[in-house]
Amino acid sequence: MTEKSNQVRALRWQPLWRGIGWTMVLAVWTLSLMPQPPSAPGSDKVHHLLAYFGLMLLFCQWHPRHHHAALAIALVFMGCAIEVIQPLTGRYFSWLDMLANSSGVLIAWWLAGGRAGTLIRDMQTLGASGR
Numbered sequence: 001m002t003e004k005s006n007q008v009r010a011l012r013w014q015p016l017w018r019g020i021g022w023t024m025v026l027a028v029w030t031l032s033l034m035p036q037p038p039s040a041p042g043s044d045k046v047h048h049l050l051a052y053f054g055l056m057l058l059f060c061q062w063h064p065r066h067h068h069a070a071l072a073i074a075l076v077f078m079g080c081a082i083e084v085i086q087p088l089t090g091r092y093f094s095w096l097d098m099l100a101n102s103s104g105v106l107i108a109w110w111l112a113g114g115r116a117g118t119l120i121r122d123m124q125t126l127g128a129s130g131r
Contacts, residue, residue, distance in 0.1 A: 012124050014062060021058045025078075028055065032082045035090040045100040052079060052104030060112035061120045068117075072109045076102045 028051055031037045040047060052075055059071050079101030083093050108116075115122070 017058070017062060017120060021055070024051075024055055024058065028052075028078075029082065033085060033089045033091070045096060048079075048097050048100035049104040049107075052101045053108045054104075056105045056108035057112055057116060057119075060108065060117050065113065065117065068109055068112055072105050075105045079105070 056071060056075055059075075060068055063071060080098055083095075083098050083101075087093050111117070
């Protein structure tokens with residue numbers, strides 16, 4: 001890994017992106033621990049995978065690649081912790097939910113190693129060059 005690949009330029013509106021990321025974390029905790037979460041069309045496992053995929057990919061946008069493993073561990077741990085806590089809120093523990101959460105994190109981590117890891121920065125660059 002080169003030194004350049006470890007450097008991350010600050011995103012324009014970085015506080016906004018971080019706010020969105022932490023709001024997503026809060027939403028995952030809230031929805032996961034609600035005794036009766038709102039229903040949504042589609043597969044519950046797909047929802048889990050997409051939520052954790054989105055979290056990982058978003059947080060990778062402003063962290064250098066050498067921090068991505070720590071982000072992945074933190075998000076997998078968060079998903080496991082939520083599953084362990086859920087029975088205390090009237091929900092049930094699910095190994096499959098853990099698997100879906102972890103799969104979303106791992107897929108996003110893999111993709112963030114390439115161009116997907118700089119999506120927001122690339123969009124900002126395109127937007128700035130179009131002025």
